[in-house]
Amino acid sequence: MTAIVEVRDLTKHFGKVRAVDGVSFTLEQDRIYGLLGRNGAGKTTLMSLLTAQEFASSGSVEVFGHSPVENAGVLEQTAFIKESQKYPEDFRVKHVFRSAPWFFANWNADLAGSLAQDFRLPLDRRIKKLSRGQLSAVGVIVGLASRAPLTFFDEPYLGLDAVARQLFYDRLLADYAEHPRTIVLSTHLIDEVSNLLEHVLVIDEGRILIDSDAETLRGSAVTLAGTAATVDAFASGREVLHREQLGGLATATVPALDATDRRAAEKAGLELTPVSLQQLIVRTTTASEEELS
Amino acid sequence: MDDSRPIFQQIAEQIENDIISGVLPEETQVPSTNEFAAFHRINPATAGKGVNLLVDTGILYKKRGIGMFVAPGSQARLVAERRDQFRTQYVEPLLVEAEKLGITADQLGTMIREAGR
Numbered sequence: 001m002t003a004i005v006e007v008r009d010l011t012k013h014f015g016k017v018r019a020v021d022g023v024s025f026t027l028e029q030d031r032i033y034g035l036l037g038r039n040g041a042g043k044t045t046l047m048s049l050l051t052a053q054e055f056a057s058s059g060s061v062e063v064f065g066h067s068p069v070e071n072a073g074v075l076e077q078t079a080f081i082k083e084s085q086k087y088p089e090d091f092r093v094k095h096v097f098r099s100a101p102w103f104f105a106n107w108n109a110d111l112a113g114s115l116a117q118d119f120r121l122p123l124d125r126r127i128k129k130l131s132r133g134q135l136s137a138v139g140v141i142v143g144l145a146s147r148a149p150l151t152f153f154d155e156p157y158l159g160l161d162a163v164a165r166q167l168f169y170d171r172l173l174a175d176y177a178e179h180p181r182t183i184v185l186s187t188h189l190i191d192e193v194s195n196l197l198e199h200v201l202v203i204d205e206g207r208i209l210i211d212s213d214a215e216t217l218r219g220s221a222v223t224l225a226g227t228a229a230t231v232d233a234f235a236s237g238r239e240v241l242h243r244e245q246l247g248g249l250a251t252a253t254v255p256a257l258d259a260t261d262r263r264a265a266e267k268a269g270l271e272l273t274p275v276s277l278q279q280l281i282v283r284t285t286t287a288s289e290e291e292l293s
Numbered sequence: 294m295d296d297s298r299p300i301f302q303q304i305a306e307q308i309e310n311d312i313i314s315g316v317l318p319e320e321t322q323v324p325s326t327n328e329f330a331a332f333h334r335i336n337p338a339t340a341g342k343g344v345n346l347l348v349d350t351g352i353l354y355k356k357r358g359i360g361m362f363v364a365p366g367s368q369a370r371l372v373a374e375r376r377d378q379f380r381t382q383y384v385e386p387l388l389v390e391a392e393k394l395g396i397t398a399d400q401l402g403t404m405i406r407e408a409g410r
Contacts, residue, residue, distance in 0.1 A: 032336055169334060177327040177337050195294060195335040215299040215339060259381070266389055274295065 002029045004150060004182055005050060010059035012045055019045040021206035022059070027150075030180035034197040034214070036190055036281055042206040043186045044082070047152045051080040063150065076105045079148035083155040085139040089128040093121055096138055097145075104146035111175065112145035118167055132159030140168050144175055152184045165189075169196060190278035194218075200277070204285045214277065221280055225251045226270040234265055242283045253283060300335055304343025309352065312363055313371050323353060323361045 005027035012020040020042045027033060035043050048054040049061055052068040052075065061068060068074045087096050093116070101107040116123060119137040130138070140156050157165050173196060176183065185193055200217060202210035210217070221241060224231050228250035235243075235252040242253040253275055257265060265272055275283075294300055311317040324332070329340035344361055347353040352371065353361045391401050 031338070170331070173330055173334065173337070177330060195300060195333070195339075198336045198338045214336075215301060215342070218300065219298045263381075263385065266386065269393065274298075 003027065004029050004064055006060075006062045007050070008060045010046075010049060010061060011057045012049055012054060013057050018206050020049065023203075023206070023208050024059075025201060025208060025211055027182055027184070028199075029149075029182055031182055031198045032176065032196055033182070033184045034190070034193060034200045035184050035186040035203065036200060037203040038285055039188075041203045041285075043203055044154055045206075046203065047080060047154055047184065047186065051075070051078055051152065053080070076103065077148055078150045078152075079104060079143050079146040080152045081139045081143035081154065081156050083158055085135070085142075087127045087138065089126070091127045092124055093127070093130070093138060094123040096127070096142065097123075100142055100146065104148055106147040106149075108145050108147055111147070112141055115141040115144060115171060118171065119164060133161060133164065136160045137164060144171060147175075147179055147181065149181045150184075151181060152186070154186045155188070157187075157189070165192065169193065172196070190281060191276060194277040202281055202284060209284055210281070217277055217280060219274065220256050221253050221275040221283075222256055223251050223253045223273045223275055224265060224270045225249070225273065226268070230268055230270060234268060234270060241280075242286075253279075294333065294335070300333075300339050301342035301346060304329060304333070304335075304340055305346045308343070308347055309371050312352065312367050313375065315368070317363050319363045319365050319367055321363055322359070323363065325360055 003026040007026070008024050010020055010023045011018065023046065035046070037043050045054060049056055050063060050068065052070070055069065063074050064077060066074050068078065097109065097112045097116070100112070101109070119134075119141065121134055121137050121141070125134075127135070127138075136156060136158050137160065140153070140160075143151055143153055143156065157168065160168070169192070172183070185197070187193055194214065197214045200210060200212055200214050201208060223242075224234060226249070228245055228248055231250040231252050235254055238254045240252050240254055242251075244251050257272070262272065294303055308317065308323060312319075317323060323344070326337050326341040326344055329335070329344070330337040333340070344353065348355060348361065351364055352367045354364045355361055387401070388398075391398075396404075
């Protein structure tokens, strides 16, 4: 595996706010990453630093072995689709697609055309006349058809309906299978994308909390439910990620159990339920908040 | 796909199920990694991991440049493995639930015979 992005001790502060706080990680070639975290966690700032739209306060960023700052060779291999991507208002949709090859070395006009049909995007309509969802579709299409070896999608779906989002995931997978590249999806809709991800980065308060293979995280925790006494007896000696109580009943989320422990838990009368990636991340990011306060 | 286990294991299990039920007869080609990924809407690397799990255990074998095929003898082998697991996967949880409800082993036996009719 080849690392195409290397980030070391990266920090960015805006005044007193540390939006990104001493972060180190690598991104490997041809993988799909999830960059997950709450609002204001630092996701957009981090992606802006990687694409040289913001400058680091300290630390280093290398993309394809070079600093991305003022580096056209790196930037034409990189696409960054923002949540509210701006295009000149008087442009028509077709003008956006026609100017895209100036910025993206691997731009594929055929793909853009077929995606525009899939998303039912009127090519002759002016940008300012597009609905919120249609504007997002323009961004999604530019991101996919750029076929950039490093592509960032930052919450690209504002206003996109469920059908259009599914279309985006399907086309993303299909094109990725034919033309592998590194894709970073930043999103709140974790359940929707979790199966697409190979690797997950969770960021909170500017720090990386989780940097792990998605398959390792899946099934890494289980929730026990039963009477409070049984739950606590079984959970004692284990790391408890989360605990809730309702009268005499309690639930506790603990690291995954092996087959013997599962059987013991079931025999003790406990109900076991899996913890989805989304729940796991909600619990991890709320737990870190409790530690801080 | 459920959340409790890694997806690659679930992919491997589904292929195994199709071999056991005869949907994928021995010596036939199984779908490609990208076809599995598109159908289940999962990452192709994850689908590939599931397929490779079965290559490692000899259930599937690779024909260079063509794809993955079901190895001869796979069906009988998988049936034997699943029979070994039947006790822990099905019988033991059944007994746990039966005991919770006060159903005796005799009553359980009667129920199974009646349901089988």
